[in-house]
Amino acid sequence: MSSTLSTSRFFRAFVVWAFGIVGAVPASADPVDLLLVNGKIVTLDAASSVSEALAIEAGRVAAMGSAEELRKLAGPATKVIDLGGRTVIPGLIDSHIHAIRAGFRYATEVNWEGATTLAEALERLRSAAARAKPNAWLIVAGGWTPRQFAKSRRPTDAEIAAVASDHPVYIQLFYGYVLVNAAGRDWLNIKSDEDLPAGAKFERDAGGKATGWIVGNGAAIISLYSRLPKPQMVEAIGGTRQFLHELSGFGLTGVIDPGGHNLAPEDYAALFHLWREHELPLRVVYSIFAPRPGKELDDFQDTTRFLPMGTGDDWLRFNGIGECITWGMYNNETPSEADKEVFYRVARWAADQGMTVTVHWNNDRSVHHLLDVLERVNRETPIAPLRWSIAHLHDASDASLQRMKALGVGWLMQDGLYFAAPSYIAERGIAQMRRTPPIVTARGLGLAVGGGTDANRVMIENPFVSMRWMLDGRTVDGIETRGAEEIPSREDALRIYTEGSAWFAHDENRRGRLMPGMLADLAVLSDDYFTVPVSDIAKIRSLLTMVGGQIVYASGPFSGLESAHR
Ligand SMILES: [Zn+2]
Numbered sequence: 001m002s003s004t005l006s007t008s009r010f011f012r013a014f015v016v017w018a019f020g021i022v023g024a025v026p027a028s029a030d031p032v033d034l035l036l037v038n039g040k041i042v043t044l045d046a047a048s049s050v051s052e053a054l055a056i057e058a059g060r061v062a063a064m065g066s067a068e069e070l071r072k073l074a075g076p077a078t079k080v081i082d083l084g085g086r087t088v089i090p091g092l093i094d095s096h097i098h099a100i101r102a103g104f105r106y107a108t109e110v111n112w113e114g115a116t117t118l119a120e121a122l123e124r125l126r127s128a129a130a131r132a133k134p135n136a137w138l139i140v141a142g143g144w145t146p147r148q149f150a151k152s153r154r155p156t157d158a159e160i161a162a163v164a165s166d167h168p169v170y171i172q173l174f175y176g177y178v179l180v181n182a183a184g185r186d187w188l189n190i191k192s193d194e195d196l197p198a199g200a201k202f203e204r205d206a207g208g209k210a211t212g213w214i215v216g217n218g219a220a221i222i223s224l225y226s227r228l229p230k231p232q233m234v235e236a237i238g239g240t241r242q243f244l245h246e247l248s249g250f251g252l253t254g255v256i257d258p259g260g261h262n263l264a265p266e267d268y269a270a271l272f273h274l275w276r277e278h279e280l281p282l283r284v285v286y287s288i289f290a291p292r293p294g295k296e297l298d299d300f301q302d303t304t305r306f307l308p309m310g311t312g313d314d315w316l317r318f319n320g321i322g323e324c325i326t327w328g329m330y331n332n333e334t335p336s337e338a339d340k341e342v343f344y345r346v347a348r349w350a351a352d353q354g355m356t357v358t359v360h361w362n363n364d365r366s367v368h369h370l371l372d373v374l375e376r377v378n379r380e381t382p383i384a385p386l387r388w389s390i391a392h393l394h395d396a397s398d399a400s401l402q403r404m405k406a407l408g409v410g411w412l413m414q415d416g417l418y419f420a421a422p423s424y425i426a427e428r429g430i431a432q433m434r435r436t437p438p439i440v441t442a443r444g445l446g447l448a449v450g451g452g453t454d455a456n457r458v459m460i461e462n463p464f465v466s467m468r469w470m471l472d473g474r475t476v477d478g479i480e481t482r483g484a485e486e487i488p489s490r491e492d493a494l495r496i497y498t499e500g501s502a503w504f505a506h507d508e509n510r511r512g513r514l515m516p517g518m519l520a521d522l523a524v525l526s527d528d529y530f531t532v533p534v535s536d537i538a539k540i541r542s543l544l545t546m547v548g549g550q551i552v553y554a555s556g557p558f559s560g561l562e563s564a565h566r
Helices: 010-016 067-073 099-106 119-133 157-162 182-188 218-225 233-249 267-278 296-304 337-353 365-381 398-407 419-426 430-434 439-444 464-471 490-503 534-539
Strands: 034-037 040-042 053-057 059-064 079-082 087-090 092-094 138-140 168-175 179-181 200-205 210-216 253-255 283-289 316-321 359-363 388-394 410-414 449-452 520-524 542-547 550-554
Touching: 034 067, 053 067, 053 079, 059 067, 059 092, 079 550, 087 490, 092 490, 099 233, 099 253, 099 267, 099 283, 119 157, 157 168, 157 210, 168 182, 168 218, 179 182, 179 218, 200 218, 210 218, 210 296, 233 253, 233 267, 233 542, 233 550, 253 490, 267 283, 283 296, 296 388, 316 337, 337 365, 359 365, 365 398, 398 410, 398 439, 410 439, 419 430, 419 464, 439 449, 439 490, 449 464, 449 490, 464 490, 464 534
Parallel strands: 034 079, 040 087, 092 253, 138 168, 253 283, 283 316, 359 388, 388 410, 410 449
Antiparallel strands: 034 053, 053 059, 087 520, 168 179, 179 210, 200 210, 520 542, 542 550
16 A cells, blocks of 8 residues: 655645544535545556555545545545445556547447457448438448458458348448448449549459459548538537546546547537537547648648647647658658658757647558658757657657667557558568567667557557556457567556557656646546456446546446536
8 A cells, every 4th residue: 555645635634634623624624525435446656566556636636545544534525435445547548549530420420349240240331221211321430440350351342232222231341441332332433444543443343343342542531521421510529528428437637639630620610619618528638641642841830830739738739740641651661852841840840939749650661761860850940849759650669769769759550460460470570579568678669659550441459458458469360460579568558558649748757647736637448457357457447537527427336427628
């Protein structure tokens, strides 16, 4: 048990107790708002201490210690919650999740997350069809892989027709395949390859017959998706509310959002609405994605003239630019000198504005192009105080990690290979896979590392799946990949997903740990993350999630505690 009872509040209470007037704590003693007692409260402080009880006052942790000690801080209005011995962790923070886009689309999409058979996935489509308005689109925009299904294959056109023939259907697999059914092709007026975006064509079987699936490069798939109708405002608000509520159920109390494809500036309206109505159940920190190729610097300058770095509050805050800075350096492994010059100009401008920058980069073999530019900027304007980051880079080499460390650039690491490892192994070999991602090496170098998912097109949003992946490197279809030398401890995986992620929001001294003075963001878990078998970590859920001391999610034994927000 820790006894971090150094707050003046407790000292005051202690003095009152010592002089024998504890039964008459006057109103001026300002009792705490809330006590959590009888728990296993994981603080993630420097000593890795665990506390039995925690007091909350004005949205922050007021004190930690034993229930007996902390009860002295209570007054008649103090709410007391008995945790029943359950484990409490600092609220999780996904440091790279397309939560704004996911929410915007959530009410109008069908989700295949966690379906273990194709039949189950098709059943979800059938039931969505039964609920949907006539002629409404049914869209599966990603977040699944055939490898999650027992038979490990994509659905056929005929199977989709059998469950949803009356609706236009769009099913996207990563950024490589799309199935649009007959009703959808009619709606989009697609009759042949010529009607598809450049870079896409109909897949044909050995006999030359179209399978119904469209194959294409990322740009073509993004372009195809953009032809789909957008949700109505009411759907966007409802979807955002619903998606964020699901994140609360996973114990997430914060997200860092990097914009994304198919997400226009006007699509943020639903998020802003919920913020204005004090309805956000978690803290959203967001950056903006370059809106238009060729106009990157103009667009960033225009947009941020009224949106300086850090604009917002504790619930919604602007955190700079990325993950697309310039289109010429986005998913381009062979950028020209001109591409690099354009990137340099935007990055240099951002550095001079004191702005945070996050950059999407996939492969170590080409990341030297990016690091060269970042080093050039850094020679002119030091970027270390600005919390810049590189997202993904699953195969980061020691040399790249060292260059990032020297720049003070952090690494946003996700569990993308939980789905994609088999194709990665086919391309790179198992030896490379064993050190991918190099979590322990990066932490050992003292690099800032944030946990996350990159949900919900390429990956699912469940943070416990991501943490289990950190701890066993097992893919969705059970293949063991990462070697023991790159497997962090459970505590370290949790630190990556809490204080590690908080660093990228400039918040590691306010959240990510449970200590007096920190924001009271926490989750009471269904099972003990530290003692369940690793394979069961993915099944953990939050039973009670609090953000700033407010209950934003409650279930099971805590049902009924969920209150209206602020
Ligand atoms: Zn990315």
